[in-house]
Every structure is written in C-alpha cells, then in structure tokens.
Amino acid sequence: MHTANALDxxxxxxxxxxxxxxxKALNDSKRLTILYALRSGPHTVSELCEVIDAxxxxxxxxxxxxxxxxxxxxVRQGNNVIYSLRHPKxxxxxxxxxxxxxxxxxxxxxLRNRHEESxxxxxx
Amino acid sequence: MHTANALDxxxxxxxxxxxxxxxKALNDSKRLTILYALRSGPHTVSELCEVIDAxxxxxxxxxxxxxxxxxxxxVRQGNNVIYSLRHPKxxxxxxxxxxxxxxxxxxxxxLRNRHEESxxxxxx
DNA sequence: CCCGAATATGCGTCCATGAACATGTTCCCT
DNA sequence: AGGGAACATGTTCATGGACGCATATTCGGG
Numbered sequence: 001m002h003t004a005n006a007l008d009x010x011x012x013x014x015x016x017x018x019x020x021x022x023x024k025a026l027n028d029s030k031r032l033t034i035l036y037a038l039r040s041g042p043h044t045v046s047e048l049c050e051v052i053d054a055x056x057x058x059x060x061x062x063x064x065x066x067x068x069x070x071x072x073x074x075v076r077q078g079n080n081v082i083y084s085l086r087h088p089k090x091x092x093x094x095x096x097x098x099x100x101x102x103x104x105x106x107x108x109x110x111l112r113n114r115h116e117e118s119x120x121x122x123x124x
Numbered sequence: 125m126h127t128a129n130a131l132d133x134x135x136x137x138x139x140x141x142x143x144x145x146x147x148k149a150l151n152d153s154k155r156l157t158i159l160y161a162l163r164s165g166p167h168t169v170s171e172l173c174e175v176i177d178a179x180x181x182x183x184x185x186x187x188x189x190x191x192x193x194x195x196x197x198x199v200r201q202g203n204n205v206i207y208s209l210r211h212p213k214x215x216x217x218x219x220x221x222x223x224x225x226x227x228x229x230x231x232x233x234x235l236r237n238r239h240e241e242s243x244x245x246x247x248x
Numbered sequence: 249c250c251c252g253a254a255t256a257t258g259c260g261t262c263c264a265t266g267a268a269c270a271t272g273t274t275c276c277c278t
Numbered sequence: 279a280g281g282g283a284a285c286a287t288g289t290t291c292a293t294g295g296a297c298g299c300a301t302a303t304t305c306g307g308g
Contacts, residue, residue, distance in 0.1 A: 076285095
C-alpha cells in the first residue's frame with residue numbers, strides 16, 4: 001500500500017497503446033496459433049488455413065489484424081501471399097506467459113493437495 | 125512455407141488455455157495499469173481506484189478478473205483488502221511486448237523516412 | 249447491536265469483435 | 279482478353295466484455 005500515487009502517466013499511455021496495438025492481436029487463440037506456426041518459417045495463406053482449421057476468409061481476417069499491427073511480414077509470390085514472423089520477440093513474450101500459466105497451475109494443484117491434507121488431518 | 129503441417133495439437137490447446145486464462149486478463153489497459161502499480165508493492169482497492177481513475181465497482185470488477193485468473197494475491201486487513209502481485213513474470217512478459225512495440229514504432233518511422241527520401245529523390 | 253466504511257456482486261446497456269457468407273481484387277496462364 | 283486460383287474485404291449476426299448503478303457483504307467502532 002504505502003502511498004497511493006498515480007502511476008506515471010506516460011506509462012499509462014504506453015500501456016494503453018500496447019493493449020490496442022499488440023495485446024488485442026494476441027488475444028485470440030487462432031492468431032497465437034498462426035504466430036507459432038510462423039516460428040518455423042514463412043507460410044502461405046492456404047497453409048495457415050489448414051493450421052488453424054478455419055475457412056479462408058476467416059483466416060485472412062486474422063492475418064489482416066496481425067498485418068495491421070505489424071506483427072507479420074507479407075510478400076507476394078505469384079498467386080500466393082507469403083506470411084512471415086516480423087518480431088520473434090513476440091514468441092518469447094508469449095512463452096513467458098506460458099511459463100506463468102504453468103506456474104499458476106502448479107501452484108493451484110499444490111494448494112489443492114494442502115487442502116486435502118488439512119481435510120484429512122481435521123477429519124481424523 | 126515448406127510443409128503445411130498442422131501445429132502440434134497440444135500446443136494449440138495450451139494456447140487456447142493461455143488466451144482464455146491469461147491473455148484475456150491482460151487485454152485491458154486498466155488491468156495492466158493495476159499490475160504495474162502493484163510492481164512497487166501491495167495496494168488496497170481504494171488506492172487502486174485512484175491509480176486507474178475508475179469508480180470502485182469498476183475497479184473491483186477488474187480486480188475480480190485478475191484474482192480469478194490467479195494473477196494477484198489478496199489479504200484482508202481489517203476493513204481493507206490488500207492486493208499484491210502473484211507472478212512478477214507477467215510484468216517481464218509485458219515488458220517484452222513493450223519492447224516489441226518500441227521496435228515496431230522505430231521500424232515504421234524508419235520506413236517513413238525512407239519513403240520521404242525516395243519521394244524526394246523521385247521528385248528531384 | 250447497529251452504523252458506517254471498504255469491498256464485492258448482480259443487472260442492464262452499449263460497444264467491440266469473431267464467424268460465416270458473399271463479393272472484390274490481383275495475379276497467372278492460355 | 280478471359281478464366282480460374284489465391285487472397286482480401288464488406289456485411290450481417292451473435293456473443294462477450296466494459297461500464298454504471300444499485301445492492302449485498304464484511305469488518306471495525308461506539
């Protein structure tokens with residue numbers, strides 16, 4: 001607690017832009033799946049359709065979001081458009097969040113065990 | 125591109141749970157602000173109200189989301205409830221995303237300059 | 249035991265967003 | 279030039295989430 005102090009207004013604004021600029025793009029499992037698929041190299045749209053198991057228009061819309069926010073590169077090659085990962089750091093960040101999730105799951109099962117133990121102790 | 129290959133189904137599922145479990149909680153500027161405010165130490169609800177400049181009920185709702193997803197701890201102390209950061213790693217992950225945003229902004233202004241230059245070159 | 253402070257929750261409303269479908273656009277090929 | 283393949287985009291519809299307000303709940307003090 002200590003002093004209530006408003007947070008640095010510059011940080012607040014930066015977080016605003018972060019949410020509207022990047023977080024929103026990461027807030028969908030299909031888009032995350034696309035980014036992870038691009039880890040291993042560029043892919044065409046139709047390939048990504050198969051990866052996320054969605055119709056072409058839906059896939060294109062998700063790609064448009066990632067493209068608009070600057071998270072992927074596009075190159076036209078004949079009839080195909082090839083998407084690639086622009087900021088590999090994004091994957092690192094998401095991997096960090098996956099660690100958090102793993103930690104949290106571990107913590108919960110730890111709590112559960114402790115609860116079971118207390119229950120056992122109390123009922124004995 | 126190469127082989128289209130569906131992504132590891134386990135990873136897909138994990139990304140699903142990541143989105144519904146953590147990403148959704150991070151997909152709001154006020155909640156991010158709360159987490160950053162808790163970096164420097166625990167805070168009461170009314171303090172956090174001031175930080176995010178929102179009415180109490182709204183603040184409590186955001187806190188409930190962070191609490192349900194396990195991102196914050198709560199301790200009751202008399203009339204107050206004191207919130208603290210449970211997983212500092214979350215901040216690290218978000219900081220990573222901030223770096224990505226900074227990179228992307230730099231890249232764009234770089235592109236803009238190059239465009240201006242080509243324009244100047246072409247028109248001269 | 250009741251009152252007020254601090255926090256939580258339920259409800260209604262409004263807006264953002266994802267999915268599906270149809271339609272445009274761009275390119276290659278003949 | 280025209281047709282087909284690969285993508286992109288517009289529209290509509292349904293859902294989810296944020297907010298405000300009112301209402302519980304929990305706690306400490308008199």
